[in-house]
Amino acid sequence: MRIAIINGPNLNLLGKRETDIYGNMPFETFFETLKQKFPGHELSYYQSNVEGELINEIQRVGFDVDGIVLNPAGYTHTSVAIGDAIAAIKAPVVEVHISNVHAREDFRKLSHVSGKAVGSIFGLGLKGYELAIEFLVGSL
Ligand code: DQA
Numbered sequence: 001m002r003i004a005i006i007n008g009p010n011l012n013l014l015g016k017r018e019t020d021i022y023g024n025m026p027f028e029t030f031f032e033t034l035k036q037k038f039p040g041h042e043l044s045y046y047q048s049n050v051e052g053e054l055i056n057e058i059q060r061v062g063f064d065v066d067g068i069v070l071n072p073a074g075y076t077h078t079s080v081a082i083g084d085a086i087a088a089i090k091a092p093v094v095e096v097h098i099s100n101v102h103a104r105e106d107f108r109k110l111s112h113v114s115g116k117a118v119g120s121i122f123g124l125g126l127k128g129y130e131l132a133i134e135f136l137v138g139s140l
Contacts, residue, residue, distance in 0.1 A: 008073035062089025067136030083112035
């Protein structure tokens, strides 16, 4: 199966950014281990800090891949347009957050994505991406 992983703003700083919350590993390093865990599947990775670029990528892959693992980061809580993009495409989207957004500030409890996603995972660290892929490839 073809699975696209899409990360939103500031996730290019994983490994450097608020390591007490987000951990020490850059996503690129983690992505290599993910590919090894799913050798029979084609995984792609895209990250942008720009809302419109994320929407372009969701639209670009959204009619081709079998599933999308999406961490819209800060845009989760603000972007009606990313929610609309998810509703517009064919591929199922699993929303992932590294941290437990419900145990943090109140503004992080609102998601414009959850209602459009097939499901959401939060608070399980980078493991959440792996679980989302397992779900999408049908092994959960
Ligand atoms: C995040 C949670 C968001 O609230 C935050 O803005 C992020 C990362 C997470 O993965 O825990 O940038 O999506």
